[in-house]
Amino acid sequence: MPRQDPARGRLITESAPQHPHPWRVFAATSTGVVAVFVSMSGLTVALPTLTRELGASAAQATWILLGYMVVTTALILVFGRLSDIVGRRPLYLCGLVVFTVATALCVFSPTAGWLIAARVLQGIGAAAVVTNNTSLLTDTFAPHLLGRALGSNATVAAVAQVLGPVVGGAATAVFGWRGLFLAVLPVAAAATVASLAVIPRMRPPASRREPFDVTGAILSCVLLTLVVLALTPGLTTAPWAPWAFWTAAAVTAAAFVVVQVRRRHPLVDLSLFRSRGIALVLLAALLIAVATYAVPLLISMFAQAVDGSSPFVAGLLVTPMALGTVIAAYAAGHLVNRFTPRALSSCGMGLTAVGLLATTAALSAGGGTAVVAVALSVIGCGIGLFMTPSTSALMLSVESDRRGIANGLRSTLQNVGNLLSTAIVLAVLTAGLDAAARQAAYAGTPGALTTSGIEDFLDNLVVAGLVLTGIAAVGVAVCLGFPRRTSDSPRPFTTTAPHGTDRPKETA
Known part of the structure; x- marks a missing residue:
C-alpha cells in the first residue's frame, strides 16, 4: 500500500513478504553469515602459526588479520546504498560468489603477499553479504515472525563470530593455518547454491531510479x-x-x-539520525562491538603467550561465550514482544560489563578455567540479550527502501567497533614491552616471555580489561537513554493492515 515519505516528498511502496517458506531463506543466509564471521574471527588463533609458516613480517601479519576488516568496513555503506538501488538479491549473490572464490585463493596462497590480496578480495565479498543479510530477512518474513527471525539471525552472527577462534584453533591443529579456509570454503559454496535457489526475486526497489x-x-x-x-x-x-x-x-x-x-x-540518509531512538541504537551497537570483539583475542594471547596453550585449547576457552550468546538470544527472542528495547538492551549491556570485569579479575588473579568460563558466559549472555531487540528495532523503524542503508550503517559501526576493539587490546597488551617480548606475545611462543615480561603483560591485561569494561558501562548509559514507548521509540511493532494483510508501519 503506497504511503508518503515525508523526508523525500514521494510515494514509496512496501511489498508484503512473498516467500512461502521464509525459514528456508533464513537457513541459506545464515550459512553465508557463518562463513563470513568465522573467516573474520577464526584467524585470531591461527595467526601465530600462519606467521611462522609463511615467514610473514609483523607488518604483513597485521595486514593479513586486519586487511579483511578494513575493506569490509569501508564498503558496507557503499553496498548498503547500492542494494537500495539495484536490489538486495543480486548484490548479495555476487558477494557470496566473490567471497567463495577468494576463500579458495586463500587456501592456495603461496606467500604472505598473495594471502593479503586474497583476504582483501574476501572482504569485498563479505561486505556485500553482511550488508544485505538482515535486509533480505526483513523483506521476506511476515511482521509477526520478523522479530523472531531477526533475533535468530543476530544469534547466528554473534555465535559464528565467537566460535571462529574455536574453528580456527581446531582446523590449525589438524591441517595447519590453511585449515581455517578449507573449513570455510564448503560452507561458503553451500551458502551460494542455497541462496541462489531459495532467495525470492522481489519487485524493483522504489529507489531504483535514483542516481548513485x-x-x-x-x-x-x-x-x-x-x-x-x-x-x-x-x-x-x-x-x-x-x-x-x-x-x-x-x-x-x-x-x-x-x-x-x-x-x-x-549515500547516507542523514535524516535517519533525526530519530533519537535510531541514533542511540546505532551508538550502542558501536559500543558493544568495541567492548566485546577483541575478548577472544585477549584470551588467545594470554593462553598461548603466558600459559603456553596450543591454538586449539586457546580457541576452546572462548566456547562459553558462544554458549551464553545462544541461550540469551533465544530468551530475548521470546522477550522482545513483552519488554522494550530499552529494558532488554540495558540489561544485556550491563551483563556484558559485569562479565568483562569478572574475566579481567579472573585472568589477572590466575583464576581457574571454570571461573574464566563462567565470566565469559556472562559476556555472551549480555551480547545475546542486546543484539536481538536492538537489531529488530532498527530494521522496523525505517522505510522498506531505506533498510539497506540503515543496516549498512549498523554493520559499518559494528565493524568499526571490531577494529577499535582489536586496536585497543593489541596496543594496551603490548605497551611497554621490549621488542622481543612484543614479538613473543604476538607469535604466542611458549616460554618466550621472561618473568618480568609476563608481569608487565598481566598488568597490561588488567588495563585492557578495565578499558573494555568502561566502554560497556558507557553503553549501559546509552541504552538507558533509549526512548520509552513513544513515537520516537525504535521498538518492534506489528499492526494489521486493511483486508487482513499484516504489514509493518513506521513509528520512528
Whole structure:
C-alpha cells in the first residue's frame, strides 16, 4: 500500500513478504553469515602459526588479520546504498560468489603477499553479504515472525563470530593455518547454491531510479580507511603518521557531510539520525562491538603467550561465550514482544560489563578455567540479550527502501567497533614491552616471555580489561537513554493492515 515519505516528498511502496517458506531463506543466509564471521574471527588463533609458516613480517601479519576488516568496513555503506538501488538479491549473490572464490585463493596462497590480496578480495565479498543479510530477512518474513527471525539471525552472527577462534584453533591443529579456509570454503559454496535457489526475486526497489552517489562513496571509503589507519597499531612506524591520518580523516569527514547534505539522493540518509531512538541504537551497537570483539583475542594471547596453550585449547576457552550468546538470544527472542528495547538492551549491556570485569579479575588473579568460563558466559549472555531487540528495532523503524542503508550503517559501526576493539587490546597488551617480548606475545611462543615480561603483560591485561569494561558501562548509559514507548521509540511493532494483510508501519 503506497504511503508518503515525508523526508523525500514521494510515494514509496512496501511489498508484503512473498516467500512461502521464509525459514528456508533464513537457513541459506545464515550459512553465508557463518562463513563470513568465522573467516573474520577464526584467524585470531591461527595467526601465530600462519606467521611462522609463511615467514610473514609483523607488518604483513597485521595486514593479513586486519586487511579483511578494513575493506569490509569501508564498503558496507557503499553496498548498503547500492542494494537500495539495484536490489538486495543480486548484490548479495555476487558477494557470496566473490567471497567463495577468494576463500579458495586463500587456501592456495603461496606467500604472505598473495594471502593479503586474497583476504582483501574476501572482504569485498563479505561486505556485500553482511550488508544485505538482515535486509533480505526483513523483506521476506511476515511482521509477526520478523522479530523472531531477526533475533535468530543476530544469534547466528554473534555465535559464528565467537566460535571462529574455536574453528580456527581446531582446523590449525589438524591441517595447519590453511585449515581455517578449507573449513570455510564448503560452507561458503553451500551458502551460494542455497541462496541462489531459495532467495525470492522481489519487485524493483522504489529507489531504483535514483542516481548513485559516487562522490559520497569515494569519500566514505577514504574516511573509514583513514580512521582505521589512525587507530590500528603496527601499520606504520612513523611517529607523525597517526596525527596525519587523523587530520586527513577530519578534513574528509567534513567534506563527506557537506556532500551528503547537498545531494538530493545521498549515500547516507542523514535524516535517519533525526530519530533519537535510531541514533542511540546505532551508538550502542558501536559500543558493544568495541567492548566485546577483541575478548577472544585477549584470551588467545594470554593462553598461548603466558600459559603456553596450543591454538586449539586457546580457541576452546572462548566456547562459553558462544554458549551464553545462544541461550540469551533465544530468551530475548521470546522477550522482545513483552519488554522494550530499552529494558532488554540495558540489561544485556550491563551483563556484558559485569562479565568483562569478572574475566579481567579472573585472568589477572590466575583464576581457574571454570571461573574464566563462567565470566565469559556472562559476556555472551549480555551480547545475546542486546543484539536481538536492538537489531529488530532498527530494521522496523525505517522505510522498506531505506533498510539497506540503515543496516549498512549498523554493520559499518559494528565493524568499526571490531577494529577499535582489536586496536585497543593489541596496543594496551603490548605497551611497554621490549621488542622481543612484543614479538613473543604476538607469535604466542611458549616460554618466550621472561618473568618480568609476563608481569608487565598481566598488568597490561588488567588495563585492557578495565578499558573494555568502561566502554560497556558507557553503553549501559546509552541504552538507558533509549526512548520509552513513544513515537520516537525504535521498538518492534506489528499492526494489521486493511483486508487482513499484516504489514509493518513506521513509528520512528
